[in-house]
Amino acid sequence: MCLKVVKPVDTGELRNPLNTDQILNALTATVIAIDEFGVIQYVNSAGEQFLRNSVGNLLGVSLNSLLPNDSPLFALIHQARNHQQAVSEYGINIETPRIGRHLVNVHTTVPPDSASYVIITLISRSIAKKIDRQLSHLGGARSINAMASLLAHEVKNPLSGIRGAAQLLEEGLDDNSRILTKLIRDEVDRICELVDRMGLFSQNSIVQREGVNIHQVLDHVHQLACNGFGKHVRIMTRFDPSLPLVLGDRDQLVQVFLNLVKNAVEAVSPEDGEVILETAYSHGFRIISPGSLERVQLPLMISVTDNGPGVNEELQPYLFDPFVTNKPDGSGLGLALVAQIVQGHGGIIEYDHESKRTVFKILLPMFLGTETA
Numbered sequence: 001m002c003l004k005v006v007k008p009v010d011t012g013e014l015r016n017p018l019n020t021d022q023i024l025n026a027l028t029a030t031v032i033a034i035d036e037f038g039v040i041q042y043v044n045s046a047g048e049q050f051l052r053n054s055v056g057n058l059l060g061v062s063l064n065s066l067l068p069n070d071s072p073l074f075a076l077i078h079q080a081r082n083h084q085q086a087v088s089e090y091g092i093n094i095e096t097p098r099i100g101r102h103l104v105n106v107h108t109t110v111p112p113d114s115a116s117y118v119i120i121t122l123i124s125r126s127i128a129k130k131i132d133r134q135l136s137h138l139g140g141a142r143s144i145n146a147m148a149s150l151l152a153h154e155v156k157n158p159l160s161g162i163r164g165a166a167q168l169l170e171e172g173l174d175d176n177s178r179i180l181t182k183l184i185r186d187e188v189d190r191i192c193e194l195v196d197r198m199g200l201f202s203q204n205s206i207v208q209r210e211g212v213n214i215h216q217v218l219d220h221v222h223q224l225a226c227n228g229f230g231k232h233v234r235i236m237t238r239f240d241p242s243l244p245l246v247l248g249d250r251d252q253l254v255q256v257f258l259n260l261v262k263n264a265v266e267a268v269s270p271e272d273g274e275v276i277l278e279t280a281y282s283h284g285f286r287i288i289s290p291g292s293l294e295r296v297q298l299p300l301m302i303s304v305t306d307n308g309p310g311v312n313e314e315l316q317p318y319l320f321d322p323f324v325t326n327k328p329d330g331s332g333l334g335l336a337l338v339a340q341i342v343q344g345h346g347g348i349i350e351y352d353h354e355s356k357r358t359v360f361k362i363l364l365p366m367f368l369g370t371e372t373a
Contacts, residue, residue, distance in 0.1 A: 032120040043055055076108045247365050
């Protein structure tokens, strides 16, 4: 047997040793340290984002002033301090008007050498649940693709004959009877359009992805909306000008955001309807994408927000599944197609309704200058 002896690393040889702040700020989980009076003594970068405030404004502030007094988080802090041990709880709701509503896993612990302090770690559950749903959305899209191929052959072709026969019948009919033949033609066109839309779920088409300026995509969608279906609604943009390029297909991304903006416009009131297109850079967010062992960074965040009533709570878990809709005349394919395109780009889409606003948020990878797909 041959043993390899590894020489211990002399800390003096480290060129750029990491300090505690660098390590904690690299985490996507929120880390907060409070003293015996509940005053915040430390918060990492993820905590700043979670609490929607800067570290300068948070240090020295009581946690009770930021969260409701009846928040279950305080009971966990109390248990950890009283029993001098780690306490965890899964699926805790934390909600305020400022930060919105978050479903998190909470871990509280007392440092062994500082019994008066409590370290709080909050891990969001929403992203993990959304990632799990990506696979089910993709499976549903593949099922639709197989169904579309069948319908194109077994349904669409005979429908063309029915439409042609109805058109020929019109020649010898009076105006009242022509209303019925027109109804037949309109329904045939509607069914054919539905089959065509289902065909968009095809997985066989090869798409060349490249660096795309997402703001040019959103400007195009904004212009189409303001000059067409969204004339009666106030549509605003809030862009981060420093955002890098997205690795994607421009036409598919236009389709994604055109669909989301159209849904938002249809959901709001004509009197005070408001839609916001927003971009931001999200530091440090990485996932293991399906079919890969590598962590992919998704730093580009694009959101479509409206002040409509939102989606029925019963439908929310199935919102991106095919044929699920809360519109009386909807096909239920629009958001399923959006989810498939986003997943095909290696991204994530999530829905939330917070502070009387509906938010569709998409996280996408950035273009590094060498990739093509």
